[in-house]
Amino acid sequence: AFGRFILRxxxxxxxYVLGLVLALHWLDHTAHTGWRIALVxxxxxxxxxxxxxxxxxxxxxxxxxxxxxxxxxxxxTIWGLFAELLGLPEFPAYLLLPGFALVYGVALQxxxxxxx
Numbered sequence: 001a002f003g004r005f006i007l008r009x010x011x012x013x014x015x016y017v018l019g020l021v022l023a024l025h026w027l028d029h030t031a032h033t034g035w036r037i038a039l040v041x042x043x044x045x046x047x048x049x050x051x052x053x054x055x056x057x058x059x060x061x062x063x064x065x066x067x068x069x070x071x072x073x074x075x076x077t078i079w080g081l082f083a084e085l086l087g088l089p090e091f092p093a094y095l096l097l098p099g100f101a102l103v104y105g106v107a108l109q110x111x112x113x114x115x116x
Contacts, residue, residue, distance in 0.1 A: 009053055009054070013101075015046035016046035016047055022042065027040075047094075047097055050097060050101075069104075071111055072111060073107075075103070075110070
């Protein structure tokens, strides 16, 4: 199950990054509102799929792994608190989930997750 999660997450991350790069490039060259919405929808849908897969992975975990993931989320939240209170540069909202996933993965490694 965890291998499927990694595969899905990887594909969705690639779709998000590719969609975001294309949207950021082509939005400046596209005036039609419908095309602009479609350009933004590609990374948005990939991000929604990524969040869905991530939530399903947590929900399907056993109690020990769920607790480990909750601790990792807590560490990621603490990181965000420090970043906010220390006046670090503002983090772009569209990078919030990828940034969270990165900190979450590091926190899982620190906490010694068996599936990490």
